[in-house]
Structures are given as structure tokens and as C-alpha cells.
Amino acid sequence: xxxxxxxxxxxxxxxxxxxxxxxxxxxxxxxxxxxxxxxxxxxxxxxxxxxxxxxxxxxxxxxxxxxxxxxxxxxxxxxxxxxxxxxxxxxxxxxxxxxxxxxxxxxxxxxxxxxxxxxxxxxxxxxxxxxxxxxxxxxxxxxxxxxxxxxxxxxxxxxxxxxxxxxxxxxxxxxxxxxxxxxxxxxxxxxxxxxxxxxxxxxxxxxxxxxxxxxxxxxxxxxxxxxxxxxxxxxxxxxxxxxxxxxxxxxxxxxxxxxxxxxxxxxxxxxxxxxxxxxxxxxxxxxxxxxxxxxxxxxxxxxxxxxxxxxxxxxxxxxxxxxxxxxxxxxxxxxxxxxxxxxxxxxxxxxxxxxxxxxxxxxxxxxxxxxxxxxxxxxxxxxxxxxxxxxxxxxxxxxxxxxxxxxxxxxxxxxxxxxxxxxxxxxxxxxxxxxxxxxxxxxxxxxxxxxxxxxxxxxxxxxxxxxxxxxxxxxxxxxxxxxxxxxxxxxxxxxxxxxxxxxxxxxxxxxxxxxxxxxxxxxxxxxxxxxxxxxxxxxxxxxxxxxxxxxxx
Numbered sequence: 219x220x221x222x223x224x225x226x227x228x229x230x231x232x233x234x235x236x237x238x239x240x241x242x243x244x245x246x247x248x249x250x251x252x253x254x255x256x257x258x259x260x261x262x263x264x265x266x267x268x269x270x271x272x273x274x275x276x277x278x279x280x281x282x283x284x285x286x287x288x289x290x291x292x293x294x295x296x297x298x299x300x301x302x303x304x305x306x307x308x309x310x311x312x313x314x315x316x317x318x319x320x321x322x323x324x325x326x327x328x329x330x331x332x333x334x335x336x337x338x339x340x341x342x343x344x345x346x347x348x349x350x351x352x353x354x355x356x357x358x359x360x361x362x363x364x365x366x367x368x369x370x371x372x373x374x375x376x377x378x379x380x381x382x383x384x385x386x387x388x389x390x391x392x393x394x395x396x397x398x399x400x401x402x403x404x405x406x407x408x409x410x411x412x413x414x415x416x417x418x419x420x421x422x423x424x425x426x427x428x429x430x431x432x433x434x435x436x437x438x439x440x441x442x443x444x445x446x447x448x449x450x451x452x453x454x455x456x457x458x459x460x461x462x463x464x465x466x467x468x469x470x471x472x473x474x475x476x477x478x479x480x481x482x483x484x485x486x487x488x489x490x491x492x493x494x495x496x497x498x499x500x501x502x503x504x505x506x507x508x509x510x511x512x513x514x515x516x517x518x519x520x521x522x523x524x525x526x527x528x529x530x531x532x533x534x535x536x537x538x539x540x541x542x543x544x545x546x547x548x549x550x551x552x553x554x555x556x557x558x559x560x561x562x563x564x565x566x567x568x569x570x571x572x573x574x575x576x577x578x579x580x581x582x583x584x585x586x587x588x589x590x591x592x593x594x595x596x597x598x599x600x601x602x603x604x605x606x607x608x609x610x611x612x613x614x615x616x617x618x619x620x621x622x623x624x625x626x627x628x629x630x631x632x633x634x635x636x637x638x639x640x641x642x643x644x645x646x647x648x649x650x651x652x653x654x655x656x657x658x659x660x661x662x663x664x665x666x667x668x669x670x671x672x673x674x675x676x677x678x679x680x681x682x683x684x685x686x687x688x689x690x691x692x693x694x695x696x697x698x699x700x701x702x703x704x705x706x707x708x709x710x711x712x713x714x715x716x717x718x719x720x721x722x723x724x725x726x727x728x729x730x731x732x733x734x735x736x737x738x739x740x741x742x743x744x745x746x747x748x749x750x751x752x753x754x755x756x757x758x759x760x761x762x763x764x765x766x767x768x769x770x771x
Contacts, residue, residue: 227427228393228394228396228419228423229394229419229422229423229426229458229462230301230391230392230393230394231391231393232426232462233297233301233391233461233462234389234390234391236257236437236461236462236463236464237257237260237261237386237389238386238387238389239464240257240437240464241256241257241258241261241386242256242257242258243256243257243437243464243466244256244466245257245259245260245293245461245466245467246260246290246293246294246466246467246468246469247290247466247467247468247469248289248290248468248469248471249442249468249469249470249471249472249482249485249486250471251471253289253290253291254290255290255294257464258384260293260294260297261384261388261389262383262384263294263298263354264294264297264298264301265376265379265380265384265388266354266372266376267294267295267298267299267302267354268298268301268302269372269375269376269379270349270365270368270369270372271298271299271302271304271329273368273371273375274328274329274364274365274368275328276302276304276328276329278302278303278304278392279303279304279305279398279399280304280305280328281304281305281306281307281325281326281327281328281402282299282304282305282306282307282327282328282329282330282331283306283307283308283309283321283322283325283327283329283330283331283332284296284299284306284307284308284309284330284331284332284351284448285308285309285310285311285313285318285330285331285332285333285336285448286311286331286332286333286336286351287311287333287471288311288443288446288447288452288469288470288471289351289352289469289471290469291351291352291354292331292351292447292469293447293457293461293467293469294354295331295349295351295354296308296447296457297461299329300400301391303392303394305399305400305401305402306400306401306402307321307322307325307327307401307402307404307414308401308403308404308447308448308453309321309322309404309448310404310446310448310449311446311448312446312760315336315339315340318332318336318340318343319340319341319342319343321404321414322343323342323343324414324630324631325402325404325414325630327347328347329347329348329349330343330347330348330349331348331349331350331351331354332348332349332350332351333350333351333352334350334352334357336348337350337357345357345363346363346364346365346366347365348365349365355369356368356369394419395419396418396419396420396423397418397419397420397627398418398419399416399417399418399627400417400418400419400421400422401416401417401422401453401579402414402415402416402417402630403415403417403448403449403450403453403576405576413629413630413632413635414629414630414631414632415576415577415626415629415630416626416627416628416629416630417450417579417626417627418626418627420623421578421579421623421624421625421626422454422458422579424579424600424601424623424624425454425455425458425459425579425580425581425624426454426458426459426462428581428584428599428600428601429454429455429459430459430462430463431600432584432586433490433545433546434545435463435465435489435490435545436463436464436465437463437464437465438465439460439463439465439466439488439489439490440465440466440468440486440487440488440489441456441460441465441466441467441468441486441488441489441490442467442468442470442482442483442486442488442491443456443457443467443468443469443470444456444470444474444479444491444492444493444497445474445492445493445494445551449551449576450574450576450579450580451492451494451550451551451574451580452492454579454580454581455490455492455548456492460490465489468482468486468488470482474497476497476500476501476504479493479497479501480501480539480540483539483540483541484539484541486541487541487542487543488541488543488544489543489544489545490544490545490546490548491540491541491544491546491547491548492548492550493547493548493549494549494550494551494552495549495551495552495553495554495555495558496552498547498549498554498558498569499554499555499558501539502558502561502562503558503692503694503715504714504715504718505539506532506536506561507561507692507718508718508719509532511719515528529564529565529566530565530566532565533565533566533567536565536567537567537568544568545568546568546569546570546586546587547567547568547569547570548569548570548571548572549569549570549571549572550571550572550573550574550580551764552764553662553681553685554571555685555688555689556593556685556686556688556689557685557688557689559571559592559593560592563590563592568587569587570584570585570586570587570590570596571590571594571595571596572584572595572596573595573596573660573662574624575648576626577625577626577639577646577648578602578620578624578625578626578646579624579626580624581599581602581624582598582599582602582604582618582620582624582648583595583596583597583598583599583604583660584596584597584599585597585659591655591657591659593661594655594659594660594661595660595661595662596659596660597657597658597659597660598620598658598660599624601622601623601624602620602621602622602623602624602625603620603621603622604618604619604620604654604660605618605619605620605645605654606618606619606652606653606654607619608653611653611654612653612654612655612656613653614653615651615652615653615663615679616651616652616653617647617648617649617650617651618648618650618651618652618660618662619641619645619646619647619648620645620646620648621643621644621645621646625640625644625646626640626646628640649665649667650662650664650665651663651664651665651669651679662681663679663681663682664679664680664681664682665681668680668681668767670698670700670705678698678700678705678744678745680697680698680767683698683705683707683741683745683747684696684697684698684707686737686740686741687707687709687737689740690733690736690737690740691709691733691736691737692711692715692718692719692721693709693710693711693715694710694711694712694715694756695709695710695756695757695765696708696709696710697757697765697767697770699770699771701771704748705745705746705747705748706747706748706749706750706751707737707747707749707750707751708751708753708757708770709750709751709752709753710752710753710755710756710757711723711726711752712756726752727752730750730752733750734747734749734750737750757769757770
């Protein structure tokens with residue numbers, strides 16, 4: 219648990235303190251490159267950008283957007299805007315150019331940090347308001363453009379303001395109103411169009427300070443950033459928390475495939491691993507489960523005492539594969555398949571599952587892995603309240619609602635949606651369905667919007683059925699749909715998954731009826747499948763790797 223110095227119990231105060239105290243320590247580096255910034259170098263870049271903002275006419279409260287892949291430069295650009303008092307608008311790099319243009323316009327952003335490809339492709343954004351994330355300099359659209367003119371004078375302006383260079387005492391981040399708007403996060407829209415979530419400073423500080431209470435980490439610790447920084451889960455725990463701790467953050471800068479992730483984990487050896495379930499599940503299903511299906515291993519698992527020894531060995535191998543230096547793996551952003559959840563729990567792998575949403579920046583629930591209840595997603599975090607809208611919250615699912623310090627201010631320029639989401643008593647309606655036990659552990663059953671009504675009036679939660687399908691069949695993905703009140707499971711299986719299970723695609727197709735019978739044997743009568751429908755390609759996903767289920771009927 220971090221002991222905050224006197225007067226540093228705000229997000230700006232802590233960032234100022236860490237920057238000064240860890241002046242020469244490496245703050246950021248890009249994986250497999252020579253790019254690295256000490257806190258001193260970060261401060262120099264921030265100071266130069268603050269001059270640019272002031273010369274350009276940016277004032278506190280103006281919006282500055284960032285659209286690019288994760289990198290040290292992304293982090294510097296964010297911190298420059300954030301500590302200036304601007305409202306930062308992070309835009310997922312996976313968004314189309316049309317979406318980027320729409321968000322920049324909708325958010326009223328006055329500057330956009332981005333890359334050359336977006337700069338070249340944009341037609342509706344003024345080229346003179348765009349700064350190259352890679353160089354943190356203006357794109358040279360014309361020599362007399364406002365930004366180009368400012369950058370031509372920047373060295374002189376910097377020398378005038380800091381004749382002896384930037385020193386720790388020059389680092390002064392003005393305090394902010396905790397209720398003030400800090401970030402507008404445009405959600406990836408797994409159920410529809412993106413919307414701007416208004417995150418206040420209090421929510422960022424609450425999530426950050428909660429992480430400081432949870433983990434016994436120091437500036438000596440190292441971190442590997444795997445998740446999109448423009449998504450609140452990655453932003454809060456892959457970036458702001460480790461930076462506020464003073465640790466060194468390595469940004470992967472690549473698509474986090476299992477092969478690249480494992481290689482990076484072994485080289486960086488992070489103290490804390492933040493991931494979405496999909497990455498971990500691919501590693502478990504691709505490397506561990508095939509080994510357990512070996513006839514010799516199956517036989518050994520039946521011998522008394524051997525199962526414990528084998529699982530202990532597998533747990534150590536898995537920990538070593540993840541770098542062997544981490545305190546815990548935290549999974550969030552999507553549901554974990556019950557098969558993988560059960561297995562990790564049984565081998566005593568140090569992992570836990572958090573629950574949250576962009577609208578809570580992001581935490582709602584969390585629990586230490588030593589106390590974590592299997593199948594749950596933790597207990598409500600400090601500063602938050604949670605309840606289930608059900609007559610019997612322990613046994614009958616109801617909508618999960620929460621309120622507290624982490625809750626957003628609302629949706630930007632959308633008062634109607636804000637009123638529909640946050641009621642008069644301050645309860646945020648999550649749209650998720652769940653139950654809660656006597657110990658306060660939350661169990662999620664699915665999304666309210668996704669719930670299907672069975673032929674006899676029963677509530678069917680697609681996520682529960684999909685989890686069962688994934689535990690019975692060796693496939694990669696599935697989405698449950700309803701056609702004429704009958705249930706059909708759309709499924710996708712990759713060539714790699716077929717190979718590790720010793721099957722050809724032709725054999726898999728020939729056995730679909732048999733696979734359907736196996737699944738139905740595990741499902742209640744009201745949730746029986748009429749068909750398994752094999753897809754040729756993966757399901758389309760949001761940048762945080764949730765399936766866009768609204769696309770499938």
C-alpha cells in the first residue's frame with residue numbers, strides 16, 4: 219500500500235510529486251525499440267507542449283483529442299494535455315477515419331494528436347489543428363499555418379521560459395476541481411454507436427488511489443502495457459496507476475497476439491499483469507488444455523495425489539511463461555469462460571477478475587485473488603455502492619446498479635441518455651444482470667439488452683449458454699441468437715484449434731449434430747439448441763475484443 223506524502227492526495231498532486239522525486243528514472247519505453255523517456259524528458263516534452271497550447275490559444279477546459287496506437291509518445295501527449303487542464307478525448311486507434319472525424323467534431327476538440335495515415339485520410343478535420351504523435355510536432359501542411367508558425371518559434375520560446383532548462387522545481391501541475399471534466403471517453407460500442415462518457419477528476423483519482431491501496435509496489439517495479447490506452451481499463455491500470463507509482467511502463471505497441479504477449483512478458487517481467495480474458499484464454503486453450511488431453515496425462519490425473527502435483531507444475535510453468543515476477547493477473551473488460559475460470563482456480567493460479575465499465579472509469583467491483591470467489595467478479599470497491607434490482611437478489615437476476623465517486627458526469631451532449639442511465643437518486647443503471655451472495659460477491663449473468671425470452675416465457679441469458687458451449691466444445695467463439703423463438707449457436711473454430719485437437723475441418727463439420735447433442739445434454743430444456751451454425755471467419759469485435767453481437771441475428 220502506497221503511503222501518500224502530505225498534500226499529495228489528489229491526482230495532480232501525486233503526478234507532480236512522482237515526476238519530481240523520480241526525475242532520472244525511466245518512465246516510458248516502447249517494446250523492442252530504442253524509444254525511452256525519463257521523467258525529466260517527459261517533463262521537458264510536457265513543458266514544450268504547454269507552450270504550444272498557450273500560443274495556439276488553448277485554455278483550461280478546452281478539448282484535445284488523441285488518436286493513435288499505444289506508445290510512449292501517446293502517454294506524453296496525454297499527460298501534456300491532462301496537466302495543462304485541458305479535457306482529453308482519447309480515440310481508439312481501431313476506429314475508422316469517419317468515426318475519428320465524427321468524434322473530433324462531436325467533442326469540440328481544438329487539437330488532434332494523431333498519425334500520418336489519419337492526417338492524410340481525414341477530409342473533415344482542419345489539417346492545421348493536427349499534431350504528429352510520433353514527433354509531437356505539427357504536420358507541415360504549410361509554412362504559415364498557425365501550428366507550423368508556433369513550432370518555428372518554439373525553441374526560442376522554450377529558452378525564454380526555461381533559460382536553465384526544466385528542473386524538478388519547474389514541475390507545477392495546477393490543482394483541479396474534483397467534479398471537473400477530465401476525459402471524454404468514446405465507448406467502442408459493442409451494442410451500437412459510440413457515445414462520449416464524461417469522466418471527472420474524482421473518478422480518475424478514486425481508481426488510482428484504490429490501486430495504490432491494493433498493491434505493494436514501488437518505483438522499482440516494471441509494467442507492460444497491453445491494452446488500448448484509449449479504453450478506460452488500460453488507461454487506469456496500464457498507464458495512470460503505474461505512472462503515478464513511479465514505475466517504468468513498457469508499451470507493447472503491437473497487436474497483443476499470444477506469441478508476442480508471452481515473449482514480451484518474459485523480457486519485461488512485469489510486477490502486475492492487466493489483460494482481457496481473450497488473451498489469457500487463447501494461451502490456456504492453445505498451450506495448456508492440449509497437454510491435459512494427452513492420454514498419459516489423463517491417466518496420471520486419475521492417480522491419487524498426482525493431480526495435485528501435475529496442477530502445481532502447470533501453475534509454475536504458467537507463472538514462468540508470464541514472466542515469473544508478477545503479484546497477480548487481473549482480468550477485466552469482458553466475461554471469462556467458465557472452463558478457463560474453473561481451471562485457473564483449481565491450479566491456484568494468482569489471478570482475479572474485476573468488473574467495471576467506462577462509465578465508472580472503470581472499477582465497480584474487485585477482490586484480491588486470495589479471497590476471490592470462483593465465478594464471481596469481486597465485491598464493490600471503496601467509494602461505491604451496489605445493489606441488484608430484484609425481489610430476491612441472491613437467487614433471481616436483476617439489473618446491477620451502482621453509485622458513488624467513480625460514476626461519470628453523464629454523456630457528452632446527450633442529456634436524454636444521461637437521464638436514462640443515471641436515475642434521480644444517483645444510481646447508474648449498468649444494463650448488466652446479476653446476483654449477489656451473502657458475502658457481497660457479485661455474479662454476472664448477462665446483459666439486459668441481450669436477454670432472450672424463451673418460448674414458455676423463461677429468461678435466457680446468452681452469455682450463460684455460450685459459456686457452456688465453450689466448456690463442452692473445443693471452439694474459439696460463439697454467439698447465441700434466436701430465430702422464430704428457437705435458439706441457434708453461431709460458432710467459429712480456427713485451424714489452429716482444430717489442429718491441436720487432431721481434427722480436420724471436414725471432420726468437425728461432419729460431427730456438428732453430435733456436438734449439438736453434447737451441448738444440449740448440459741443445458742436446461744428451455745435453452746436447448748436447434749442447431750450449431752459454423753462460420754468461416756471470426757466474429758467482428760470492438761477494439762477491447764468484445765464481440766459486436768448486435769450484428770448477428
